[in-house]
Amino acid sequence: MAAEAKRPRVSPGREAHAPCPGSPAAVRAPPPPVAGSVGGGGDADPDPVAGFLSWCGGVGLELSPKVAVSRQGTVAGYGMVAQESVQPGELLFAVPRAAILSQHTCCIGGLLEPERGALQSQSGWVPLLLALLHELQAPSSPWSPYFALWPELSRLEHPMFWPEEEWRRLLQGTGVPEAVEKDLANIRSEYYSIVLPFMEAHPELFSPCVRSLELYQQLVALVMAYSFQEPLEEEEDEKEPNSPLMVPAADILNHLANHNAHLEYSPDCLRMVATQPIPKGQEIFNTYGQMANWQLIHMYGFVEPYPGNTDDTADIQMVTVREAALQGTKVEAERLLLHERWDFLCKLEMVGEEGAFVIGWEEVITGEELTTTLKVLCMPAEEFREFKDQDGWDDNNREEDSLTITDIPKLRASWRQLLRDSVLLTLQNYATDLKTEQDLLNNKEAYAKLSWREQQALQVRYGQKMILHNLLELTS
Structure with missing residues (x-):
């Protein structure tokens, strides 16, 4: 991810986006062939990498001679590999602003800009799509050599894209089905209310072959997985997020929580810089931010199979x-x-x-x-009345914002009990228990017989349950 996304505070969302995923520990589906139809790359070029590198030279996208774009030595599809050892701080490549594909640099940017108001949507992605x-x-799109690596x-x-029954x-219980439901509903609404009417109003710009909900959904997923979102400056935190960008070369890098490169923004270009020593022959990894496994599979x-994803999380609704x-x-x-206490927590914007x-x-x-919620729900009635009359605590009486896992056994007994009961209710949302999945993971032969999707889903569930069971131990 371009700049590491902030950890989600209440409900994880898409604060930033990133390139095609993969990790050394992640077992991905075999890399697909380069497509030859609309919505894939093009197979006219027998060597799409050579075509892409030639295009890079033409647009001023400079790659260090120490790196190479390759399918060999990478964890998933195309990736970037060090041809020589690289030191922290070294520039891997620089992407000039003009080489970035966005609503402003595309061939119809002059049409999209005056129509910006009509193209507003919940996602904010319609102009780029x-x-x-x-x-x-x-x-004759100037971006064709770039598309060839998609x-x-x-x-x-x-x-x-899985069958509904399958996801x-x-x-179940991971949070992904609810996110997929929202995605599919939003995509359909956005397509029929905004995108299709716009394409039909400009038939000279959009051929019938691209006017389909299926292709639009695929491109939404591509933007979700490949695009970058330039972070706002600190003084701009109240502004709407920046529109997503397609950044050639940067979106080739695969993901790892323990990454060795990151993207820096400047007025003239975007620079991928090494953050760790990278030995010759090793793959170069960016990060998509601190992403839990449920977010990685969803977006x-x-x-990243257990225990590789140190950024994994579990949610308690x-x-x-x-x-x-x-x-x-x-x-x-x-x-x-209790309902009165809850309503007041809602007023304080601590819960929803x-x-x-x-x-x-x-x-x-x-x-x-969490600490505010536990305190308010567990405090004696008289204390709550006083708390409510004062409209909450002043800054001197507030709990610490941070709560480490090692702090949990030190919480008051009533707080720990409420948290424990909440964990037990959360675990009931899954169809299987931890031991069943532990046995499956420990049986290499049985695990190997699972489909790729079954393996990925098992890793999501298992990581969440391990975090929740750790909470059970800490609250006992």
Whole structure:
């Protein structure tokens, strides 16, 4: 990812996007052949890498002589490999702003800009997607050598392309089915309400072959997995996020949590710089940010198998904590008071009906929200009345924003019990228990017989359950 995305606070979202995924530990599907139709690359060029490198020279995209684009020695599809040893701080390549494909640099940028208001959407991606739809079917698109390195769109492995029965069954309890449902509904709505009417209004720019919901969904997945989002400056935090960009060369790098390169932004270009020593022959990895496995499979179509993803997390839905607290009430008055406490937490923006508390291996990512929620739901009634009358705590009385995993045994007994009950309820959302999956992972022969999707989904579930069971031990 261009600049490391911030950890999601309440409900993980797409703060930034990144290139085609892969990792040394990740077992990916075999790399697809380069496609020869709209929505893939082109197979007219017998050597798409040579064509791409020639194009790079023409647009001023400079690659260090120490690196090479290759299928050999990489974990998934194309990647970038060190031909000589590289030291931290060395420039691997520089992408001039003019070589970036965006709504501003595409051939129809002059049309998209004045139509910006009509193309607004929840995702904010419509202008770029229209640019891609136009460029892909344009025989003389200047981006054709770049497209030749794209994977075949019909072979993308995001769960949204799995049969519905499969993603619902294999990923139950992980949060992915809910995310896929939202994606599919939003894509369909965006396509029929904005994209298709725009293409039909400009038939000279969009041939019938690109006017399909299927292709649009594939391009959404491609933008989700390959694009970059330039981070806002600190003083711009309240602004809308920047529009996504397609960054040639940068999107060739595969992902690893323990990456050895990262992208830097400057006014004139984007620079990929080494962050660790990279020995000759080793693959160069970028990072897509601190991404849990459920986010990786949802947005990129792969995972880092346990225990490789040190950024993995498990979610406890906020409403699950409310449900656990309600289980401890005995009379109607207690239930009413608990709902009052919950409503006040909503007013403080500590909880929400669709939010989640995010638990990592070393810290609770949403530490402030979780500690405040546990405190308010567990405090004596008189203390809550005082708390509510004061409209919450002043800065001197607030809990620490950070909450490490090692802090959890030190929490008050009532807080630990509520957290434990919430974990137990969360574990009920999965179709199988931890031991069943542990046995399957430990049986190499049985694991090898699973389909690639079954293996990926198992890794997502297992990592989450391990984090949740660690919480059970800490709260016992």
